[in-house]
Amino acid sequence: MTSMPASERLGSHIKRAEQALGATKNAVLKPAGLTVAQYAALLHLSENPGISAAALARLCGVTPPTMNTVLKNLQDRALIERTPHEWHRNVLETRLTDEGRAVTADADARAVRVERALAAAFTGEERQTLVDLLARCVDLLEGERP
Template sequence: MTSLPASERLGSHLKRAEQALIATKAAVLKPTGLTVPQYAALLHLAESPGISAAALARLCGVTPPTMNTVLKNLQEHGLIVRTPHEWHRNVLETRLTDEGRTVMADADGRAVRVERALAAEFTDEEREMLVGLLGRCVSLLEEQRPGA
């Protein structure tokens, strides 16, 4: 017997919510041909054109090798272009192509509908409280991480 039942572990509830969100987004993004990580990369590229792969990986919460795979796939589908930085030749800048912007707009509309449906389940006060509570979770967990 464990010292804390699974039903009482907040981490289990957080993981279930994350998995449900990712699965729903994956389903609504399927017609666009994008995976959730590809969509996340395009979303951040739309907001920060020219961002490096390393910075993009941090924003998307994936490892640099994973991000390189995501970017390779997006490039092969003509959704992004990668060019050497003007001053730092070993850094590749990544930008959306016209097709990438079109696919991103479609995918973002689909993802936003999921986000709005989720937000609609809560009152304004509940949403504010949930965001605050999740922020506290993140802060505590980051403080607890060995080596932090």
């Protein structure tokens, strides 16, 4: 027997919620032809035109090699364009194409419906409490890293 049952481990509950959210978003994004990782990249690109792949990877919480794969797939679909930086030729700037903006808008409307449904399950006070509690988890866990 383990020293702590899985049902008492907060990490298990947080992971289940994350998995359920990811599965739901994958399902609603599928008609838009995007994965959650691709959607996240497009969303951050829409807010940060010209961002580097490394910075985008940090925003999306993935490794740079993973982000490069995501960007290659988006570029192959002509949703983004990557051009050398004006002064730093070894850095590629990434921007949405017109088609990328249209796909992002469609996907975002789908994802926002999920976010609104999730938010509607809580009162305003409960939502703020949940945000505060999750922030406390992040602060504690980031402080625990070796």
